[in-house]
Amino acid sequence: MSIKSLFAIPFAKFATKKVNKWANNPHKTQEKVFKNLIATAKNTAFGKDHHFDKINSYNDFKKYVKVQDYEGLRTYVDRMVAGESDVLWTGKPLYYAKTSGTTSGAKYIPITKESMPTHIKAARNALLFYIVEKNDASFVDGKMIFLQGSPVLEDKNGVKLGRLSGIVAHYVPQYLLKNRLPSWETNCIEDWDTKVNAIVEETLNEDMTVISGIPSWVQMYFEKLIEKTGKKVSELFPNFNFFIYGGVNFEPYKNKFEALIGKKIDYIELYPASEGFIAYQDSQTEKGMLLQLDSGIFYEFIPATEFFDENPTRISLKDVKIGVNYVIILNTTAGLWGYNIGDTVEFTSTKPFRIKVTGRIKHFISAFGEHVIGKEVEKALNDAIQGTDINISEFTVAPQVNPESGLPYHEWFIEFENEPKNLEKFALKVDASMQDQNIYYFDLIEGKVLRPLIIRKVKKGGFHNYMKSIGKFGGQNKIPQLSDNRKIADVLQNFLIEE
Template sequence: MSIKSVFAIPFARVATKRVFKWANKPYKTQDKVFKKLISKAKNTAFGKDHDFENIKSYDDFKKRVKVTDYEGLRTYVDRIVAGESDVLWPEKPLYFAKTSGTTSGAKYIPITKDSMPTHIKAARNALLFYIAEKNDASFVDGKMIFLQGSPVLTDKNGVKLGRLSGIVAHYVPKYLLKNRLPSWETNCIEDWDTKVNAIVDETINEDMSVISGIPSWVQMYFEKLIEKTGKKVSEIFPNFNFFIYGGVNFEPYKNKFESLIGKKIDYIELYPASEGFIAYQDSQTEKGMLLQLNSGMFYEFIPATEFFDENPTRISIKDVKMGVNYVIILNTTAGLWGYNIGDTVEFTSLKPFRIKVTGRIKHFISAFGEHVIGKEVEKALNDSILGTDINISEFTVAPQVNPESGLPYHEWFIEFENEPENLENFALKVDAAMQEQNIYYFDLIEGKVLRPLIIRKVKKGGFHEYMKSIGKFGGQNKIPQLSDNRKIADVLQDFLKN
């Protein structure tokens, strides 16, 4: 055991105690964040346009600042991109995190000198909570990997531009640099197939202890390791005991992962976004992720059922309830105001405040008034494979409004690793799980408006081929698990199993 791992345990205990100091005073913490945000931004262009000088309460704020998205703030962001200072936040940002938008094209999300440290601190604290809970920091002596975007940054009028994961790669602590893989050169490879093969070559003979990334892409890495060695991942990396992930619900991947790894391991879920690091899993025994109330973000919540109403309920942390699906709204030290990032969340605990991501407000199916959301399709699928040897690589769901014959239905595109023996019976099992969760869907099936769902088998590697075909093949891109239109479904017809 190294000195590094010995000292990590007392350091982790101190760090987690500091976190619970603010977590146990949630209202006071958020109130303090709110006041600092308003005070610091009052002399910016946005602050002057929205009379921040006279904001004294959250009610004052709601009257002056509307809920919006990237398009709503675009005129301000365009000024920053053009080189202007003091627009949404004092001075210029340090970085632009470049993301792709469905309607906005490329989006440039500002990251400032005030917001950047919160990304790093939250990721660090997630690991420290794990160390404190397990009383074990031996993993810091092994090699660690994060499957991420290229760290090569470009310049945009004096501001560095890149993917969030590439920007974060510049902030790996010095004490972990020797443990970090892959090499800088490999991380800079843009082509994903080439990059994963290079990562396999660099890591195959190393003592990997921590692996992290989006599950679908880590799965690809694991499969290439097994293909090359003929061994399970746990045989290749005997000291690999936990996986860090974010961005998607892991449950549909869990069976497949444990099959590839060859043993049960621990998991740490993160909720990072270009707009801010929102939450992380702080316990292996409690459900949900600890909401980061002390990270320069003031949170607002709108019940998802009201989001598209003319005057939806808009509340702070003080008024949230368990069991309600909320659209999460951010106000940040990067200068994002009333900002809808598109995610829906549900609280799993109110002491402290923990959340789980339930889906995307734009990713739903209500072609027939059924109001199906991501959480429901994920749970239906997970419940249906529980206790079986069925493994699923990827899936997505879309409505079929105009079938060639018969009633309309929900069409599920699933890439199986291990297929069910009887696909029709499996489809009925998933459909029953959907009806149990969603009363609108149940009524539509019972009323013969819809027929039970149909599953289409996507060929092995089909989702990867689909992502390549639309130019979104890479470690930070992921398939929406449901949509209210046929844009994805119609293209996937070309990737079905014969």
């Protein structure tokens, strides 16, 4: 055991004790965060426009600040991007995390000097809780790999711009730099296929103990390792005992992962977002992830069943209940106010407050981290049929995570009223539109994690017959345009035109 691993255990106990202190005083902690947010942002453009000087309670806040998404704050963000100071938060941001926009191009999520450290500390604390629970820090002596975006950043009017994972790469603690892989040069490779091959070469003969990344990307890395060596991952890396992931539902991957690894391992789930690091798994035995109450985020919650109502219930942490599906709303030290990131969560515990991510408030697909939404699939179809005589009666889209052969893909089930003469050419048009609209989907196709979408033709009347088969046939029941699972897709196999 090295000095590093020897000191890691007492440090982990000290750090987790501090976390438990605020976790055991949740409402006092959130009240402190709320007061700090309002006081600090009082003289910003947003604070002045929304009467922060009159806000003395959460009820006051709800009176002056509405729930909104990125488009609701866009005019303020545009002013910041243009170089203005003191707009949503004091001063200028340290970074903009660039993400895929849903209605009007790329989004620029501000990260400030106050919010940046919370991203780093939360990720670190997830590992420290694991050390305390296992009473073992031997993994810190091995090599650690974090599959992430390029750390090369652009400049936007004096503020650095990049993907969140690339920004975070600049904050790896000094004591971990010697253990960290891939190398900086490899991490900067933009082409994902080339990058993974380089990572395979760099890690092949190393003692890998920690591997982290989006499951679809890591699965590709594992497959390339096995293809090159003919050995299971656990044979190559016998000290690799846990995997860190976030951003997608891991369940569809678990069986495949353990087959590739060759043994059962532990998993640590994270809930990071460009808007803030929201939660992490603090226990291998308890369900859910510990909600980060002391990270400069004041949380609000709206029951998902009420979200589209004219006056939905809007509550703070004090009033949440276990088992209710909530839309999570953020107010942050990055200057996001009443911000709906689109996720739904459910509380698994209130002592301490732990959550699990249940999905998106709108139907979506993010089995591979692509965050595809209904608006995008609708536009893709419209782009493909423009200027043709093709007519579509109904459609739905689902991920195919574990195909019998080849790469995973998005599977489109379409009932044509008037079908295209060349289905493959039509599918390529749809796929091209999807790639144009969604940068994550584009990256997955380019990186050969996904292959282009595949269209299945549904028999005429097939969707109606499907709805009858599940007892939901009628005007009030609609087929979701896309799903993040195969519950609908697997039944629709019974209603396909045989090729």
